[in-house]
Amino acid sequence: MLLRLPTSVSEAQRCLTEGAIPVGGATLVWAGWQRDGFPEQAVSLREVPEANVLGAEELGAAVLLHQVDERVPEVLRRAAAGIGTGAVRRTATVGGNIVGSTLRCLLPAAVVLGARALVLTPEGPVGTDLAELLAKQPLLLSLHWRTPVASGYRKLPEAAGGPPPYVVASAVHAPEGTRPLLRVAVREGYEVISETTPCDTDTDTDTDAVLEALDGTTLGSLPVQVREVVHEQVTEVLGRAGAR
Incomplete structure (x- = not known):
């Protein structure tokens, strides 16, 4: 297998048109390739600058999970820190986790941040x-979002041999001139459900109203222990x- 390492978006685009398969950190695809056979050529974005951005409002697809630090919002940082083992986080990439x-x-965190994706198509990069x-x-080249006022993340304990653990993520956004907005996302099994509600952050009464509003959405059908975590996290955030 030929591993191609483009150093620009245009070069990466050419690799794709010539049939190279995206490899990411290879933590997910390697076992499949060993079982089914390796492609003739693969492409990694680890040398492409646009895929390695890391800042307050951007995160590249080629960034390794262990590199996700306090430059990004808390919800995204804690999500990355809770994935797999240290060895996995030193090889797995952001793009591999979200797409592969x-x-x-990382998806619940990206959802509550209201993130958008910059992707590479045959016509070039598009949002x-x-x-x-x-x-x-x-x-995927990178994710982009607006900095939230506050955010939170929690992964519930995982039962041995059971389904994936529940994940609860939340973030408060306050666009200038508008009422603050709360986003909550919960991973249930392999799906992510999310809800958004207006909020104020200066009274306990409003917190009670926000929790009541969330209970009237799809989040209200979650198991009791998960709803309790949602309530605790929303109150804290x-x-x-x-x-x-």
Whole structure:
């Protein structure tokens, strides 16, 4: 197998048109290739600058999970830190987790951040939303979002041999001139459900109203212990947002 390492978006685009298969960190595809056979050529984005961005409002697809640090919002940082073992996080990439993984541990965090994706198409880089990214699975270059006022993340304990653990993520956004907005996302099995509600961050009464509103959505059908975690996290995140 020929591994191609382009150093620009245009070169990566050429690799794709010539049939190279995206490899990411290879943590997910390697076993399949060993079983089914290796492709003639693969392409890695680890030398492409646009796929290695890491900042307050951007995260590249080629960034390794262990490199995701305090430059990104708390919800995304904690999500990355909770994936697999240290050895896995030193080889797995952001793009591989979101596009190539069935668990998509970073997805709830990306959802509550309202992230959009920059992807590479035959026509060049284009922006798209997360729904289209997951449906069409183009080559992801990077994620971009607006910095939230506060955010939170929690992965519930995993039962041995059971389904994937529940993940709860939340973030408060306060666009200038508008009422703050709370986004909550929960991974249930292999799916992510999410809800959005307006909120204020300066009264306990509003926190109660927000929790009641969330209970009236699809989140209200979650198991009791998961709803309790949602309530705890939303209360804490709204409290931190109001203290700023």
